[in-house]
Amino acid sequence: MIAVAFLLILLVLTVGLSLFGGHGGPVPVAEMVLLVGLFIAFFGAGIYVGAALGVLGLIAGFAFSDRPFWAFLGQTVWNPSSSFVLVAVPLFLLMGEILLRAGLSDRLYRALNVWLDRLPGGLLHTNIAASGVFSAISGSSVATAATMGSVALPFFKGTRYDPKMVLGSLAAGGALGNLIPPGITFIVYALMTETSVGALYIAAVGPSILVTLLFVLVIVLKTRRGTALDRPAASVPLGVKLRSLVDLLPTALLILIVLGTIYGGLATATESAALGVVAAIVFAALGGKLSLRMLNESAEATARNTALIGLILFGAYVLNYVLVGLGVPQALAKLVSGLPLPPWGIMLLIIGFYLALGTFMEGFSMIITTIPIVFPIVTALGYDPIWFGVIVTMLVEIALISPPDGTVLYVLQGMRKDGGPITDVFSGVLPFMAVYILAVVVLMIVPELALWLPSQWRP
Amino acid sequence: MLGRIADWLTALRRSVAWVAKIMGYLAGWGFILCAVFITFDVLARRFFAFSSQSTTEITGYALAFGISWALAHTLAARSHIRIDVVINHLPLRLRSAMHLVSLAALGVFMGFIAWGAYQLVDESLLFGATDISLLRTPLWIPQGLWAGGIAVFLLLIAVMFLESLVLLLAGRGAEVEARLHARTYDEEAAEALHAVGADTAEKLR
Numbered sequence: 125m126i127a128v129a130f131l132l133i134l135l136v137l138t139v140g141l142s143l144f145g146g147h148g149g150p151v152p153v154a155e156m157v158l159l160v161g162l163f164i165a166f167f168g169a170g171i172y173v174g175a176a177l178g179v180l181g182l183i184a185g186f187a188f189s190d191r192p193f194w195a196f197l198g199q200t201v202w203n204p205s206s207s208f209v210l211v212a213v214p215l216f217l218l219m220g221e222i223l224l225r226a227g228l229s230d231r232l233y234r235a236l237n238v239w240l241d242r243l244p245g246g247l248l249h250t251n252i253a254a255s256g257v258f259s260a261i262s263g264s265s266v267a268t269a270a271t272m273g274s275v276a277l278p279f280f281k282g283t284r285y286d287p288k289m290v291l292g293s294l295a296a297g298g299a300l301g302n303l304i305p306p307g308i309t310f311i312v313y314a315l316m317t318e319t320s321v322g323a324l325y326i327a328a329v330g331p332s333i334l335v336t337l338l339f340v341l342v343i344v345l346k347t348r349r350g351t352a353l354d355r356p357a358a359s360v361p362l363g364v365k366l367r368s369l370v371d372l373l374p375t376a377l378l379i380l381i382v383l384g385t386i387y388g389g390l391a392t393a394t395e396s397a398a399l400g401v402v403a404a405i406v407f408a409a410l411g412g413k414l415s416l417r418m419l420n421e422s423a424e425a426t427a428r429n430t431a432l433i434g435l436i437l438f439g440a441y442v443l444n445y446v447l448v449g450l451g452v453p454q455a456l457a458k459l460v461s462g463l464p465l466p467p468w469g470i471m472l473l474i475i476g477f478y479l480a481l482g483t484f485m486e487g488f489s490m491i492i493t494t495i496p497i498v499f500p501i502v503t504a505l506g507y508d509p510i511w512f513g514v515i516v517t518m519l520v521e522i523a524l525i526s527p528p529d530g531t532v533l534y535v536l537q538g539m540r541k542d543g544g545p546i547t548d549v550f551s552g553v554l555p556f557m558a559v560y561i562l563a564v565v566v567l568m569i570v571p572e573l574a575l576w577l578p579s580q581w582r583p
Numbered sequence: 584m585l586g587r588i589a590d591w592l593t594a595l596r597r598s599v600a601w602v603a604k605i606m607g608y609l610a611g612w613g614f615i616l617c618a619v620f621i622t623f624d625v626l627a628r629r630f631f632a633f634s635s636q637s638t639t640e641i642t643g644y645a646l647a648f649g650i651s652w653a654l655a656h657t658l659a660a661r662s663h664i665r666i667d668v669v670i671n672h673l674p675l676r677l678r679s680a681m682h683l684v685s686l687a688a689l690g691v692f693m694g695f696i697a698w699g700a701y702q703l704v705d706e707s708l709l710f711g712a713t714d715i716s717l718l719r720t721p722l723w724i725p726q727g728l729w730a731g732g733i734a735v736f737l738l739l740i741a742v743m744f745l746e747s748l749v750l751l752l753a754g755r756g757a758e759v760e761a762r763l764h765a766r767t768y769d770e771e772a773a774e775a776l777h778a779v780g781a782d783t784a785e786k787l788r
Contacts, residue, residue, distance in 0.1 A: 178692035197699030398621035423611025434650035
């Protein structure tokens, strides 16, 4: 509700300021208000996101455009459908689906635990690390939370860990997945803004490290202030530690294959995703988990998740085609950059807008829907497109774990056996959410954190 | 009377959904082949100085095929994304009516897209358009497959719309709700757990 109120205030503010802003040029205010109103009505009515965008595009086209825009619909939708950049999306999804079924999660968690056990907060760090690594390769935060919850929660039975921190750290770890390369959010962003996937992946390195460090800091501070947690961890003999590395090996190799080829400039994101799929099949075969049925299930899940993104892209491209023809994004960008506000003030409003939207909208739909409109504004304000891609991805991740609507929180709550209230999960995740937002602010003040690396290193 | 029509439409919807399901699986296998093909090309280029020089085009077609052939199956599996925060609070009657509105909007949009896709294929045939890869693929082939998937999607939307309409008129709104409501996160989590085999482990415990 707070989110909706904020969005409405933002809308009124934009319209109000545009009327009194005192800048030249006609602004299609009536059209924009009508479109935004329809947009809200469609979404409220629960219409398929892709259809809502598409029908909005058709209405805008027939109402305001005198060009035969419908004659170009086929080409408009065919272009993103057959884009080589976008091929990376189903391939990464496929890799994740295969790995999900390859029995990797349990071994990953155990192996990481052997190494992180002795840090203050022990198992909690394992939660962050395992969820972070797993969601980086699986791509879906809900799947990560469900899998990691099922693996990790039994470990905490009978320990004195605060259930709030346990659940909070699991949720937080899952929210690293799209930020740590190779995330598919970046691919969709790159497709829609014509930026480089490789540059986005390199820019994400600094912020990923920052957020992870902040998470570790939260755990260390929280557990030091709290009571002693578990049994004084018996030191694990080095032999066991080294043997546990074998369980980490498939994951490490996979990351090396996928990220190594992208960062080394040996392959495009799409090519390395394909290598990742083949490697995942090989690892599944080595683990004895490869079967026709397993591949078949992975294929079906991949097709479904790709079609779901595809339909939204269809709608967004049709809407965008019509709006660009009408000059709406350009006019809006001019309008907003002419507002009597400093650029960072507008950027703060945009960040607030994404956080609010994210409380009830799923990440992909959010990015595909808003980027065509928001991106021209951001570039008109003089912000770097690559930097903004990282910011948007972080905002989408924050939305996933923000109470009271973050999906991941409910998945974790559903997996608990101790019957505690959902507010445990909420208060557990809040410190992590707070430092995640802090990281966004830091990135606003020090954009070099993301941009320095790509400027030095172009694959 | 209405009940019988509804049952007949349900049977029709089931058979279209069955075809759509097979198409969905084919789309997924297309992606697996795609991965193998790209990997082969990357390795061959690296180690044997050989390349098909048409990966970009061919995998792009595989994507177009994959998206469009899985569209209908995704609808039948209730996986297309909707924002249901508001409608979940509505009474059942109103909610099933909203499902109908959603399907209608989807149908109108996809109707335009299907028409556009048909025009595109028609033009490619007329001009004998090919791509610029080594293969000189006639564009009507991938575009035709793509348009075919969209056509089946449109057909399923139409059949589902009719089925839901008749069910609603027959006062069986609850069935509409069961067939069309958006997937919940519980269902998504259950799917992930099934994938890792955690659901069977749970039962054994």
